[in-house]
Amino acid sequence: MAEPLVTMEGIDKHFPGVHALDGASFELLPGEVHALLGENGAGKSTLMKILCGVYQPDGGTIRIKGREVHIPNPRAAQELGISIIHQELNLMPHLTVAQNIFIGREVRGRIPFFLDDSRLNDRARELFERLHLDLDPRARVGSLTVARQQMVEIAKAISFDSDVLVMDEPTAALTDTEIEELFRVVRQLREHGVGIVHISHRLEEMKQIADRVTVMRDGRYIATLPIAEAPLPTIINLMVGRTIYEEAPSAPTSGEQEVVLEVRGLQRGRMVRDVSFKLHRGEILGVAGLVGAGRTEVARAIFGADPLESGEVYVHGRKVDIRSPADAVRAGIGYLSEDRKRFGLAITMDVETNIVIASIRRFLAFLGQVNTRATRATAQQFVERLNIKTPSIRQRVRNLSGGNQQKVIIGKWLVADTDILIFDEPTRGIDVGAKSEIYHLLNELAAQGKAIVMISSELPEVLRMSHRIIVMCEGRVTGELNGRDATQESIMTYATMRESLAA
Amino acid sequence: MQLTIPRRMTFVRGGAVQRFLAFAALLVMIVAFSLLSPNFLQFNNIVGILLATAVNGVLALGVTFVIVSGGIDLSIGTVMTLSAVMTGLVATNLGLPIQLAIPAGILTGGLAGMVNGVIIAKLKVPSFIATLGMLNVARGLALVLAGLAPIYFNRTPEFNEAAMSSVTAAVIPGLAIPNVVLVFFLAAIVASLVLSRTVLGRFTFALGSNEEATRLSGVNVDRWKIAVYTVSGLFAGLAGVMIAARLNSAQPSLGVGYELDAIAAAVIGGTSLSGGEGSILGTVIGAFIISTLTNGLRILSVPQEWQTVVTGAIVILAVYLDIVRRRGQQ
Numbered sequence: 001m002a003e004p005l006v007t008m009e010g011i012d013k014h015f016p017g018v019h020a021l022d023g024a025s026f027e028l029l030p031g032e033v034h035a036l037l038g039e040n041g042a043g044k045s046t047l048m049k050i051l052c053g054v055y056q057p058d059g060g061t062i063r064i065k066g067r068e069v070h071i072p073n074p075r076a077a078q079e080l081g082i083s084i085i086h087q088e089l090n091l092m093p094h095l096t097v098a099q100n101i102f103i104g105r106e107v108r109g110r111i112p113f114f115l116d117d118s119r120l121n122d123r124a125r126e127l128f129e130r131l132h133l134d135l136d137p138r139a140r141v142g143s144l145t146v147a148r149q150q151m152v153e154i155a156k157a158i159s160f161d162s163d164v165l166v167m168d169e170p171t172a173a174l175t176d177t178e179i180e181e182l183f184r185v186v187r188q189l190r191e192h193g194v195g196i197v198h199i200s201h202r203l204e205e206m207k208q209i210a211d212r213v214t215v216m217r218d219g220r221y222i223a224t225l226p227i228a229e230a231p232l233p234t235i236i237n238l239m240v241g242r243t244i245y246e247e248a249p250s251a252p253t254s255g256e257q258e259v260v261l262e263v264r265g266l267q268r269g270r271m272v273r274d275v276s277f278k279l280h281r282g283e284i285l286g287v288a289g290l291v292g293a294g295r296t297e298v299a300r301a302i303f304g305a306d307p308l309e310s311g312e313v314y315v316h317g318r319k320v321d322i323r324s325p326a327d328a329v330r331a332g333i334g335y336l337s338e339d340r341k342r343f344g345l346a347i348t349m350d351v352e353t354n355i356v357i358a359s360i361r362r363f364l365a366f367l368g369q370v371n372t373r374a375t376r377a378t379a380q381q382f383v384e385r386l387n388i389k390t391p392s393i394r395q396r397v398r399n400l401s402g403g404n405q406q407k408v409i410i411g412k413w414l415v416a417d418t419d420i421l422i423f424d425e426p427t428r429g430i431d432v433g434a435k436s437e438i439y440h441l442l443n444e445l446a447a448q449g450k451a452i453v454m455i456s457s458e459l460p461e462v463l464r465m466s467h468r469i470i471v472m473c474e475g476r477v478t479g480e481l482n483g484r485d486a487t488q489e490s491i492m493t494y495a496t497m498r499e500s501l502a503a
Numbered sequence: 504m505q506l507t508i509p510r511r512m513t514f515v516r517g518g519a520v521q522r523f524l525a526f527a528a529l530l531v532m533i534v535a536f537s538l539l540s541p542n543f544l545q546f547n548n549i550v551g552i553l554l555a556t557a558v559n560g561v562l563a564l565g566v567t568f569v570i571v572s573g574g575i576d577l578s579i580g581t582v583m584t585l586s587a588v589m590t591g592l593v594a595t596n597l598g599l600p601i602q603l604a605i606p607a608g609i610l611t612g613g614l615a616g617m618v619n620g621v622i623i624a625k626l627k628v629p630s631f632i633a634t635l636g637m638l639n640v641a642r643g644l645a646l647v648l649a650g651l652a653p654i655y656f657n658r659t660p661e662f663n664e665a666a667m668s669s670v671t672a673a674v675i676p677g678l679a680i681p682n683v684v685l686v687f688f689l690a691a692i693v694a695s696l697v698l699s700r701t702v703l704g705r706f707t708f709a710l711g712s713n714e715e716a717t718r719l720s721g722v723n724v725d726r727w728k729i730a731v732y733t734v735s736g737l738f739a740g741l742a743g744v745m746i747a748a749r750l751n752s753a754q755p756s757l758g759v760g761y762e763l764d765a766i767a768a769a770v771i772g773g774t775s776l777s778g779g780e781g782s783i784l785g786t787v788i789g790a791f792i793i794s795t796l797t798n799g800l801r802i803l804s805v806p807q808e809w810q811t812v813v814t815g816a817i818v819i820l821a822v823y824l825d826i827v828r829r830r831g832q833q
Contacts, residue, residue, distance in 0.1 A: 075722075078721045103709055114696075114700050
């Protein structure tokens with residue numbers, strides 16, 4: 001067997017409140033495409049970011065071609081022959097395609113410090129020719145579609161002529177033809193002895209391209225198998241194979257229950273296109289889809305955080321005009337953002353303040369003074385009811401774990417007493433134990449008659465929690481499923497239902 | 504993937520639109536003022552406008568780099584003063600030749616800028632705060648070094664002469680554009696080349712466009728940030744030498760407020776305060792808009808306090824137009 005290009009062993013990584021990697025290991029051989037699989041939050045991206053010098057591990061060893069190395073920054077990774085296609089686009093929108101690809105490796109002119117952009121463009125053109133890409137080196141990246149930006153990112157990673165190429169979900173924004181193109185390039189690189197790590201959620205893709213798979217779960221290494229010995233059910237089993245947190249809730253048959261929220265023909269830019277759905281009392285409506293399918297955008301539009309171009313929102317059958325989050329709260333809608341720290345919490349303030357802040361009017365006494373006795377009592381009550389682990393209600397929420405922060409936000413909306421709760425990725429960045437508590441809480445809230453929209457990228461979560469599931473792709477609702485009949489496969493089918501290319 | 508997705512073309516870059524608007528506004532202003540007052544287009548008045556533009560313009564050139572990189576530099580006004588004082592100190596108090604005093608002044612500015620850059624890049628202090636601190640540090644140092652009083656260039660009368668005389672008059676008789684104005688034009692050409700053609704310029708745009716992406720591309724972001732603030736400081740130093748030469752003295756209490764006029768010039772000229780966009784040509788036009796406006800209003804006998812009000816309103820208008828344009832692009 002050839003000497004491995006990359007060997008990672010016992011890699012540990014903690015983030016505040018999360019144990020992202022727990023003794024993870026990984027091995028990459030020259031000339032192989034190695035699929036790295038796992039659910040969201042399994043630690044795949046974190047592991048690869050450590051390999052690429054974006055994060056520093058808390059423990060473990062990395063060997064490149066047998067030599068133990070330390071990778072302090074992205075530049076060091078490049079020098080070791082490792083390049084990465086990041087999951088999020090990491091481009092400079094104001095610069096041209098060629099300028100982006102060769103940033104930091106500019107073609108210099110004859111005079112020191114001066115650039116030779118025409119030769120830069122030539123080099124980019126040669127690269128595109130080699131890769132059979134149809135891109136204009138002089139186009140401003142900001143003016144390209146997301147798919148084309150993704151191709152720029154891919155071309156950039158390949159332009160390093162690295163021994164190791166990490167692709168972190170490069171296909172999420174690509175059409176099938178573009179994916180074919182990408183795979184053709186990948187096979188070409190494989191023949192030249194490049195080791196390729198492929199992270200993707202599309203399991204069918206693996207069959208097409210991968211030689212071996214490594215499965216991760218909850219930050220740990222689970223198994224490595226040759227693709228021939230790994231049929232899909234086996235892989236899924238390895239990926240999911242953990243105790244089920246919560247029995248699927250007994251579904252109240254929709255239709256009998258009152259429709260609490262109905263949206264019709266919501267429209268906003270490219271991310272929200274003609275979205276309509278109904279939400280019943282006591283129901284958990286799962287919203288599934290790939291990253292960037294427009295789910296968060298729909299939630300923000302309903303909540304009044306972003307203005308709608310057109311469309312109607314009905315609450316309890318009455319049409320409401322929501323122009324701001326304040327309007328939404330008045331109409332009885334609460335939104336729990338996917339990004340807790342930026343949008344969900346006053347992070348430097350204490351638990352008490354965060355719990356009462358959305359309903360502060362109810363706690364006002366004479367001359368606008370805050371009735372602190374009442375706020376304290378309320379905060380205390382919800383800390384107990386939601387089992388928030390905090391030394392006191394005076395604790396700053398910044399110091400709580402992700403799960404407990406999420407519970408504080410839930411507490412906030414329970415105090416605000418909104419009938420409709422929109423949860424956007426409620427368990428993102430939360431450890432397994434706290435997840436199960438959040439699930440329990442969601443079921444309890446639904447049982448009490450709240451209507452819940454749950455946006456989630458974790459398919460098992462959607463499947464376990466939802467009474468009904470709508471699936472989005474490219475800003476449209478592409479399918480609706482009954483929670484009981486839905487499977488990962490059926491959701492994925494709808495989630496990848498792209499518009500025909502002719503459109 | 505041949506043409507599977509229609510490529511969206513942008514025929515005109517965003518900044519170019521703003522630049523064109525600014526240039527059109529400048530022309531309209533010139534026409535309006537010359538119709539309203541016969542004195543406006545007098546050669547002497549035009550020289551007055553040029554002189555008023557030169558110092559502010561050089562400051563604006565430097566701060567354009569910083570703003571394009573996504574930062575801000577509030578210290579340029581007082582760093583200019585500190586550099587002027589340093590020039591005076593070397594020429595008058597130490598009695599050294601002016602040929603040494605000029606580089607001393609410019610390098611003082613560069614040093615102050617480099618300190619800004621180190622504080623911002625290495626200590627991660629936000630540029631607004633770091634340069635606000637430097638504003639006061641430089642102001643205080645200027646007063647300390649000058650001993651609270653102006654320094655006059657008594658020993659080096661050739662300094663002021665060189666600034667106010669004109670090499671163009673020698674070539675084309677009658678076209679007496681003061682040398683200090685020519686220095687501004689020369690500085691603008693250099694700045695333009697650096698921003699659009701050199702490695703430094705490329706990274707300045709890259710930083711302002713997406714700093715994290717630049718870092719992940721393996722670029723030593725800290726080093727280039729420090730370079731950007733050093734450039735801003737060097738231009739402030741040059742402005743200091745120019746204002747000292749014009750006034751034939753270093754006035755240590757001057758300087759506060761200059762930074763805002765310079766930032767305004769850059770913004771009016773289409774430099775985006777959120778970074779990644781901007782041009783030297785735009786900044787030069789912006790600087791001329793401010794000085795032309797001030798000059799024209801003065802000729803029309805509008806009181807000074809109202810001139811300030813109008814300049815402020817123009818800046819808000821320029822930024823608002825920029826925001827409207829951006830919204831249209833999305």
